[in-house]
Amino acid sequence: NAGVTQTPKFRILKIGQSMTLQCAQDMNHNYMYWYRQDPGMGLKLIYYSVGAGITDKGEVPNGYNVSRSTTEDFPLRLELAAPSQTSVYFCASQGLYQETQYFGPGTRLLVL
């Protein structure tokens, strides 16, 4: 099992550009999550999904969109990049009736 994979590892965007952060898991997990991590702030939940076709907002959803067309994939879309979106983004997945979340290696995004 590859677990949770994320691409790209690092990206530089100009203000106003858009991009999609990819996340995939091969553990057949129902739940998937997107977090952002800023220094000294811990992890903040952006969006989450409890299954294919179902998504919901987390604590900091503004400026982001998600979709969940398959169980495996949970891409995060930034439409108009802003400097405030400079962060490290983590995707995680969790199995049904399980408590543990499994994290991807992260995507480091710099918006200039």
Place this chain on the structure above:
Amino acid sequence: AQSVTQLGSHVSVSEGALVLLRCNYSSSVPPYLFWYVQYPNQGLQLLLKYTSAATLVKGINGFEAEFKKSETSFHLTKPSAHMSDAAEYFCAVTLGGGDKIIFGKGTRLHILP
């Protein structure tokens, strides 16, 4: 709503010394509690978890944590620190059953030679 508070954003210990990272939780019902570790430029990795079985939980790399309901605490300890323990540690809480996990702000552990 549940929450966790980690005391100390940075903790420094000498190699070979006791490691103690503090976490207090708030929850209206018995929670599930976790410690995750994040090494530089990596994702979070589960260190150990409490799921209402034994109150003393042993994890990987010699770490353990004790659930103390009376103190609403779940502190992480290791008897003897190694240089390889330098990382950021996150305490987290959830009610289970698909409920979201709430993470603390993290404690960065520095190991002094």
